[in-house]
Amino acid sequence: MTGIKENLQKIKSSLPEHVTLVAVSKTKPVSDLQEAYDAGQRVFGENKIQEMVTKYDELPKDIQWHMIGHLQRNKVKYMAHFVHLIHGVDSFKTLQEIDKQAKKHNRVINCLLQARIAKEDTKFGLPFNKIEEILASDELKELKNIKIVGLMGMATFTENQEQLQDEFSSLASFFNKNQEKYPNLTTLSMGMSGDYELAIENGSNMVRIGSSIFGVRNYIA
8 A cells, every 4th residue: 555655756746847736634634744744745735724723733834724625704713824825715705704814914815716617516616707706896906915816616526527627627718718807816726636637637727635645534423
């Protein structure tokens, strides 16, 4: 059985230079993250704020922490002093809360707007027209402590490559169109362990990979 270091090296060697690897470490013990850190990984993604806070306290401080799960506004305050990038922003109210909490720490927090591209009902995210409304709004200009740096999308959990291709390419094309208007949009976060290669082919420059690095996830009741 290959270890975390070997898995990381294999994945990193397969990624183009311009693609950022977010090691999705949710439910994994600190020892696993430390092993990945020792192998050179510095970007980690968590989907629960409390778990990320605990790991932040225990691990080296040069780690970039990405919040990749659905965001509860009332918990933003717990990570506002250190989070590097928030992936799943799907409402203007959430942006306002992030801005409010970032201001308390004299920080500007980078955010990705989550686009809804999957055909499943369980996925969060904004339709494209709502994203355009937010990007063009005067209210956004008033938020000085957040910066929208890109978009994120989660494809349908399916083996159907044509469907995945359609979902990824639709978001990539929308991203490219808006990048011309908003130069701050530099990050397109698409692709996980099962579909990241196709996501990269479609323009993703940030992939969120967990099980292919750390092994099958342990879900604790």
